[in-house]
Amino acid sequence: GKKTETVTLTKGSGKSARTILVKDAVTIGKMKFQVTAIGKGAFKNYKKARKATIGKYVKTISDQAFFGCKALKTLTIRSSKITKVGKKAVAGIHKKAVIKVPAKKRAAYQKKFNAKTGFRSGMKIKKK
Numbered sequence: 801g802k803k804t805e806t807v808t809l810t811k812g813s814g815k816s817a818r819t820i821l822v823k824d825a826v827t828i829g830k831m832k833f834q835v836t837a838i839g840k841g842a843f844k845n846y847k848k849a850r851k852a853t854i855g856k857y858v859k860t861i862s863d864q865a866f867f868g869c870k871a872l873k874t875l876t877i878r879s880s881k882i883t884k885v886g887k888k889a890v891a892g893i894h895k896k897a898v899i900k901v902p903a904k905k906r907a908a909y910q911k912k913f914n915a916k917t918g919f920r921s922g923m924k925i926k927k928k
Contacts, residue, residue: 812842817846898924
């Protein structure tokens with residue numbers, strides 16, 4: 801069997817982006833890597849971003865990953881493998897943001913997104 805290589809996305813492409821896409825995999829040189837984590841502050845203060853999609857292999861959303869993305873209204877999580885959501889990961893996103901998650905993971909992800917991660921009462925977690 802061939803071992804799958806993985807990477808952590810440490811920084812987005814630019815703070816003026818309106819849409820954030822964390823791909824399932826990236827190619828570096830001739831090697832393909834699954835994106836399994838979003839690093840600390842990777843999209844911090846992307847004030848124009850309105851939508852974000854997280855790829856299907858992501859397991860970790862690190863501290864302050866989307867901190868201060870005040871226009872971010874829709875966060876779609878395609879991964880069913882998230883084990884950790886860091887402190888203030890979604891703090892400062894739109895106060896009525898909707899986090900769309902895989903149907904079978906809704907209950908589990910509701911526990912992961914809490915006050916420590918920046919999740920507030922006006923936000924919703926919905927099945928996608």
